[in-house]
Amino acid sequence: MEFYCSVFPDGRVVDDRRYGPEGPGEEGTVILAEFEIAGLRMRCSDSFIQHEWNITPAISLMIDCESADEQQRLFASLSEGGAVYMPLDDYGFGPFGWVGDRFGVTWQLGLKT
Structure with missing residues (x-):
């Protein structure tokens, strides 16, 4: 999120909610965050669950x-x-x-x- 906001001149963080010591995710990881870049609002999170897939260039x-x-x-x-x-x-x-x-x-x- 910080990287994207630094790359796009209009980038800004709108919301940034993080896990505390009580979890369930690792402390400091993102529960849900929103940021804007290039006129688009994006959402992201850190998953504490292991998945059998990853990001692909299909999207x-x-x-x-x-x-x-x-x-x-x-x-x-x-x-x-x-x-x-x-x-x-x-x-x-x-x-x-x-x-x-x-x-x-x-x-x-x-x-x-």
């Missing part, structure tokens, strides 16, 4: 960037420590890039026309 967040500079900056910031699925290029539908960030969330970055 991506799509951001329409206001400028090529913003698109390049977001691409560089979000891909650092992550993965590049499609480098920034024009694939016939305008400048586009697809990255997976260090947390496994994938981002498709287009350019408003």
Whole structure:
């Protein structure tokens, strides 16, 4: 949450509720938090339950960037420590890039026309 708010200039934390020493999650982990980035309100939590699955690139967040500079900056910031699925290029539908960030969330970055 802090990472995303630092990457997007309009990022802000709206709510951040955390477990205390009584649990059931580890103290300091997120029960439920909300933050806003790129005009989108996001919710997140830390699961204390072990799951047999993880985040996949089957779902991506799509951001329409206001400028090529913003698109390049977001691409560089979000891909650092992550993965590049499609480098920034024009694939016939305008400048586009697809990255997976260090947390496994994938981002498709287009350019408003």
